[in-house]
Amino acid sequence: MQLIKPDVNFDFVGQRKLAFGLSVLLILVGLVSLVVKGGPNYGIDFAGGSLAQVRFAETTSAAEIKEALAPLNMGGVVVQQFGDDANEFLIRAQATSSELKGLGKKVKETLEARYGAGKVDIRRVEMVGPQVGKDLRQKGMKAVLFAMIAILIYITLRFEFRFAVGAVLALVHDVLITLGAFSLFNKEIDLPIIAAFLAIIGYSLNDTIIVYDRIRENMGRYHKERFPIIVNRSINETLSRTILTSGTTLLVVLALFIFGGGVIHNFAFALLVGVVIGTYSSIFVASPLLILWQDVKRRRAEVKAVGGKA
Structure with a gap:
């Protein structure tokens, strides 16, 4: 089933600067909220x-x-x-x-x-107890950190290091924005929310891997084309699958958020924000970061070449 024609060609890559600016703004708003409120609003699991x-x-x-x-x-x-x-x-x-x-x-x-x-x-x-809460908080943070490190190693082995860096930065982007949303709406962070963060990381990574796989495939198929064009083509080719997956997941999470009751309200809220931001980052953050990496690498090579001639 395809919602979008396979030959569609939206210029996602062309909007990457605007997308980066929006991401930075959302992260800064969340961080300012955290600073103003003295840190995250920990639930009883973490605060004791x-x-x-x-x-x-x-x-x-x-x-x-x-x-x-x-x-x-x-x-x-x-x-x-x-x-x-x-x-x-x-x-x-x-x-x-x-x-x-x-x-x-x-x-x-x-x-x-x-x-x-x-x-x-x-x-x-x-x-x-306060000591138990502190211990749980530290273990929750370690769980998220170790997940990121494992993802970095896995994607480096499966693709390349630049792909791994792009994916991990996109995941950090998703977690920071979700954390900022919790601070802005004054919602508590407890053990189920850590589980939600890990679920967001897994969901967003899955979307990113699909796009990365298509980029690698197209790099061999269209090796004469410029890299930004290959990236944009790959995002468009996987767009129908991304919308279908995200749309169906969003419907389920939205139902949990509306009808699930107070016990899982915050958990559903985290997933709701995470699915939306994770889909956005797979298109506008993870893949464009590969272009940014290549641009920086090319400029360094040019500077080195000019220095060598001098």
């Missing part, structure tokens, strides 16, 4: 502390819940609405599991004293 998901039988507000929990002395308490249910809230506390044993029972008893017996339902309770 205690969390309770509570559903109320009657309408209430975060301020009223926080006031009702004041006698527990839970430290810095944050109460926020959870999911689409107006009466469901997440209660976060800086206190650790050792300080708040039996958190669920204490929270339920305290809230029922305010709202009435049977009017409070504790959906889940999670507790993570």
